[in-house]
Amino acid sequence: MTETDPGRSRDLDKEADELLRDIEDAGELTSSFVLRTTEHPEDLDPSDMNQEVSRPSAPAAAIEEDESVADPVVVMPDEPARHEGLHNVQADEESEEEEEDARLHRRHLRNLLLFAIIVLAIIAATIGVFIWHNSIAPSETVPDTEALATNSAGANATSFEELDASYVPEYASFFGKTLDEISFADSSSMFFSSGESEEASDADIPSMKSIVDGSLLDEHGAKVASVQLGFDADGKVVYVYALYDLDAVGVADADFREFANESTVPKSLLKEAGLADVQVKAAKVTLSDEPSALVSDDDKGKQECVFAGDTGLKDGPTQWELTETYAQSTGSQASDNRLMRTMLLELW
Secondary structure, three states, X not given: OOOOOHHHHHHHHHHHHHHHHHHHHHOOOOOEEEOOOOOOHHHOOHHHOEEEOOOOOOOHHHHHHHHHHHXXXXXXXXXXXXXXXXXXXXXXXXXXHXXXXXXXXXXXXXXXXXXXXXXXXXXHHHHHHHHHHHHHHHHOOOOHHHHXXXXXXXXXXXXXXXXXXXXXXXXXXXXXXXXXXXXXXXXXXXXXXXXXXXXXXXXXXOOOOEEEEEEEEOOOOOEEEEEXXXXXXXXXXXXXXXXXXXXXXXXXXXXXXXXXXXXXXXXXXXXXXOOOHHHHHHOOOOXXXXXXXXXXXXXXXXXXXXXXXXXXXXXXXXXXXXXXXXXXXXXXXXXXXXXXXXXXXXXX
16 A cells, blocks of 8 residues: 655645535535545545535525525416407407408498499480480481471371461452442451551552551450551552461460471461462472471560462452561560561462
């Protein structure tokens, strides 16, 4: 056996003690090893080491701090916080539903807008076609007589009757007679002269020197026509002017074009006035037969046509003229605003 130096053994013990003190001072020792040494190093056996776990002394505050660190604390969320989380989830779900509803609403509005645009486009196209059709219609060349005949074809919508003979004296028989010799025996209407004669002249009737105004009244005393008689130097009739109110004598209501293209009323007036039957039948008293007869066609003012011809009489007047007029009359009151429809017969 090798003999151990006692001085060396004491040095080792001293070094071990210093090491342990350093560790304890640092506070880092969690376990310490207590070495049992003998005076002789050769008696040191590793099996003689006893491991003792010890905790270095430390202040109480440090121990409490270590225990607070060592023991984990689980903080549970309080009840209001948990409810707040649930509320946030529900709010998110409601927000998603609102966004979906908004998308559907916008899609619905977009579809309605598209439908409205399509409908407006169809209406605009229809109006455009209508305007285009009307704008090209006048460019078609249609003879005046054909156009007027077309208008007259619609006259079947209104039924016209001959004038009542009681409203029309035989004016042709007045010629060559004085005022006192004129007889209204064949007419239920009565002629009232003013009894006053006025001087008058007319280039077409050079023999006329004076005129007398009068009126034709029906059996009820209502005025149906204004009558004017022209006399020569001997006081004999050389001119007759008879202006009839078409409404007063019961002529059917119709627009101007329709009336101007019918012949029943004007031919009945010529017949009752005493013209020859042959001349009455041959008379051109419609715009379709005589387009040049139209002298005015202002539906807001005056519409007028004038027809003329020979009487075919040997004694009496030789010329006749018919003037059909539609005129808008105006007055200070609304009741004064009405359409005046007249037909004038002149003989000379």
